[in-house]
Amino acid sequence: MSTVSIEATINAKWTEGHSSYSPASPEELAIIGIELLVKELGTEVARNFIQQAFERYTSVVDAVD
DSSP states (O other): OOOOOOOOOEEEEETTEEEEEOOOSHHHHHHHHHHHHHHHHOHHHHHHHHHHHHTTSOOHHHHHO
């Protein structure tokens, strides 16, 4: 298993304010992305968007079936 580290600063702005993020791992980056999607699209639309993104990847369970 490989370990990925991330060095980034993300500055997000919207009419009500702004946030700054410094993710250090893919997990932290994913959480930030999800938070921003929910803020922008709402929970249900963000959930559908993420589900569509995951449809690109065949899971191990699908491969066995």
